């Protein structure tokens with residue numbers, strides 16, 4: 260796992276501060292998230308304090324700092340979804356799973372990601388679990404959807 | 414080039430390149446600021462410093478806007494005042510509002526602003542953030558709920574100290590200032606200097622108070638409570654009581670400490686003299702025997718932790734001498750206890766320090782023997798002021814007293830420790846005597862006095878040209894160490910203090926001390942040295958006695974065991 264960070268950094272030979280974001284993006288793409296270890300390594304490499312890197316990384320919504328859960332739930336917060344109540348849906352989901360957006364449940368089963376617009380506005384409010392779309396979700400239906408994944412045998 | 418501007422209808426001249434704020438301050442016109450730090454680049458984050466351009470009616474931040482020819486500015490128009498008030502209301506919208514219970518009550522910039530701008534009711538109701546108190550550090554308490562995100566701490570930690578232990582995390586209403594991964598400060602590279610505390614406008618950053626355990630000890634009849642006060646306290650405490658800045662109130666402080674109930678009052682300047690005996694011997698030993706050079710001072714616990722984190726390769730350069738606080742702590746619980754027949758377990762040893770890092774130092778594993786710490790509580794100058802107020806002692810109406818003896822008499826060299834360059838000057842005086850058998854003709858070494866970030870001098874000691882450098886503010890130390898790393902070979906001895914100006918500018922000193930306060934304290938220290946007759950550590954009679962009766966010679970077995978220490982590389986989130 261850590262090997263890959265080294266490889267990514269090697270590919271950025273001579274990198275400077277400006278390359279921080281692209282490097283973080285690549286790491287996230289490879290590892291699914293930005294680990295503490297990754298930040299320490301990037302800091303060593305770019306000669307930047309970890310506090311700075313964490314600061315920059317948390318400024319942008321795109322980065323997550325925990326590994327994704329076994330099932331990854333994306334909640335659309337685009338305008339159409341918002342108008343049709345996606346914030347209540349997100350609230351309910353967070354409550355139900357006892358975790359927060361951009362975080363992962365303790366048992367590692369679910370992670371939630373808030374996305375700007377999935378591009379399925381006709382189906383609003385929409386969520387997407389492991390790549391599968393669910394249209395016109397409600398506070399109630401979302402619990403059912405999540406539970407079917409919990410019990411899924413792969 | 415001079416520019417002509419109008420401020421509140423008054424013509425003023427300004428220099429090109431100055432900001433509006435600089436011109437206003439120079440002319441005695443006040444404008445509130447929050448994010449601004451003097452002599453640092455403006456960040457323009459808070460907008461509280463807005464002024465109005467009369468012609469356009471535009472509001473501009475005065476801290477970042479350069480003056481232009483013909484500018485016509487109003488600093489207190491209704492529009493300006495309204496805008497400032499709105500900013501304050503927004504800052505208050507998610508503030509905890511527990512001023513009465515806050516350690517910065519009556520000494521808070523946000524409180525003063527809301528009072529000055531007549532904020533009398535809550536206009537904006539924001540969601541209170543539920544950030545947690547961070548009590549993980551031995552020295553610093555962070556209460557992010559009280560943070561107004563001005564960023565001063567972030568900048569001081571990065572620019573003055575060269576550390577960047579903390580930064581902004583997240584954005585918008587979720588923003589918070591904290592260490593990487595929003596973990597406890599104890600996991601970070603923070604060196605506990607407290608410079609962030611002294612710039613924080615609110616109660617978001619404070620020292621970890623040791624007053625509760627002290628009160629318990631003072632109220633315990635079985636405990637012998639012994640206090641020592643650091644060289645710089647007597648010249649900075651006065652400010653907390655509205656007395657003249659820099660005024661030396663050493664005797665009054667001794668008297669106040671006795672009134673509070675301390676059983677013995679000792680002077681850390683005494684053990685500064687002790688440090689000099691050991692450190693000058695160590696320097697000579699290194700020079701004569703080809704030891705690791707340059708030797709670097711080790712009395713500043715902020716610098717020591719910094720070295721352990723960022724410069725482990727320099728650890729062999731650090732003097733093995735404990736700091737004066739820890740030397741006296743060790744002597745009190747050993748020799749002093751035995752000779753006075755006190756059971757060392759009954760002693761509660763307190764030190765008053767200008768410094769928050771001393772709290773951390775007191776808890777280091779190296780500073781305990783058989784599981785008992787040599788120092789039980791460390792109070793900052795500010796905490797001492799709190800204590801004096803708690804005991805309702807009127808400093809204006811008590812007679813000065815001397816410290817207890819032994820362990821209370823000092824030379825003026827020991828007192829010099831308060832200021833950047835002081836350890837060096839004191840060490841040179843004694844090293845000169847030890848090497849040549851003669852005193853220096855001129856004790857005062859001007860090149861290493863004053864507030865400059867890096868100072869250097871060459872001192873002739875017999876045949877030896879001793880090359881020394883003195884630096885304060887860890888960013889300056891970084892610059893100096895970079896020279897050594899790159900192969901600079903001429904230096905024999907370096908003094909490093911974490912805080913700008915040395916201990917007189919420490920993170921435990923009164924809040925919002927400015928450059929003038931620093932200079933006044935420094936002047937006071939120098940005039941003590943000017944005035945007094947025992948100007949060298951090796952002539953302190955109590956030091957001579959201590960070696961004769963107990964320690965033997967510097968660096969010998971007993972000294973080595975009690976007064977010297979070791980360092981260890983530290984793995985933290987850098």
Ligand code: SF4
Pocket residue numbers: 553566569570574576577578579602603604605606607608609610
């Ligand atoms: S105490 Fe010093 S090192 Fe620690 S966060 Fe504050 S300024 Fe930075």
Ligand code: SF4
Pocket residue numbers: 559560561562563564565566567590609612613614615617618
């Ligand atoms: S902790 Fe204090 S100095 Fe730092 S950003 Fe917050 S209010 Fe400003």
Ligand code: FES
Pocket residue numbers: 445446447448449456457458459460461462463474475476477
């Ligand atoms: S003080 Fe000028 S913008 Fe903050």
